[in-house]
Amino acid sequence: MKPAAFEYHSPTTAEEAVTLLAELGEEAKIIAGGQSLVPMLALRLAVFDHLVDLRRPAELRGIEVGPDSVRIGAGTTHATVGASPEIRRAVPLLSRATPLIGHFQIRNRGTIGGAIAHADAAGEYPAVAATLDAEIQTLSPRGRRTIAAAEFFTGMWSTALEPDEIVTAIRFPVRHGRSGFAIEEFARRTGDFAMAGATLAVQLDADSRISHCAIGLFGLAPTPVRARETEAELLGRPVAEVVAEDIGASATAGLHAIPADAHGSAEYRRRLGTAMVARAWRRAVQEACINGSPA
The missing domain is CATH 3.30.43.10 (Uridine Diphospho-n-acetylenolpyruvylglucosamine Reductase, domain 2)
Structure with a gap:
């Protein structure tokens, strides 16, 4: 057609x-x-x-790296994000999520602002934005505003944007110190939307206790979600005492709107999500521990 x-x-x-x-x-x-x-x-x-069409405004493209945050113009393509060494160093979770988006043809044309505004519950960029507490910058005839990622995604393919409002940029905070990041997802074929996925950021203090933890889930609810109860329980705990499988089970236990379709039941997707969280936890913790090792 x-x-x-x-x-x-x-x-x-x-x-x-x-x-x-x-x-x-x-x-x-x-x-x-x-x-x-x-x-x-x-x-x-x-x-x-x-x-x-938003392709022409140059102000909507580009990457600005500061000491504590990275601002990415909404019109910046996935391919540009994925190829940026600055993003790879400052926001590694975003860099690692990019190759999982569709195929290279899609990444060459698709934009980060479009992905965020489209708000697909199985999309990688919305999950990364939620996990990293990103801020979405917007413009309307009434002026500019900044919306926290936690408030931006309101439902399946719906956001807090007004009808005459556009995303102009996304600001990602930069975490320093003993930090680790990981993304894991399960899809039937390369390039398919994830049936279940997890994004994870963890930071350790000098005593290897968990000083920050963010667990994102995608493909498991109408919007990307955070496992905030699990995150709170982990704060202050020695990382060596944490069992990855327990974290996976805890993170998915509170999900009550898991989609079910011909590809899998809600319970099957929950089990996938549990496994993805456990895998992401291991990878993120390993990286945080390595980052804390003497050179």
Whole structure:
């Protein structure tokens, strides 16, 4: 099939884009990389009278690395994120998640802002944003605002964005010291959406006790979620006393809206999630311990 007819708009600035959205109303839709929207248009699962393309505004692209945070423009492609040595050093979890997104053709066109705004519950970037307590920067005709990742994802493919608002950048905090990061996911084929996945960040103090822990889960709820009760229980514990399998079971125990479909039951996905958390825990802790070793 082919998309229904639409009028194409190509603004040169972000301000021009949000002005168009406000003028055109609900019949307009933003298109960034188009890797999610174009297939839906082609199958006529979505129909819009106007498409507002965000490829031209240069202000929406680029990577800015500071001592305590990294700001990535919403129009920056997955491939650019994955190839950046600065991101590999400052936000390793984001760098490691990138190769898991689709195929290289998708990563060459897809953008980080598009992935965040699309808010797929099985998507890697939304899970990383939630795990790292990222901040989503936005623009509308009313001005700019910053939304915490914990408040940004509101449901399946839905966010806190207003209809005339766009994502302009995502800010990721940088963790120093004895830190370790990992992402694990299970998909039936390379490039498929994950049936279950886990993102993990852990930090150890000088006595090898857990001073920070963040456990993200994706593909297991309508939005990416954090296992906050498990995280709280881990704080202050000697890392050597923690059993990975126990962490996996604890992290998935409180999930009550696990999807079920032809690919697997809710219980099957829970078991996958438990295993993914355990694997990610081992990898993240190993890295944190290595980072704390003498050179």
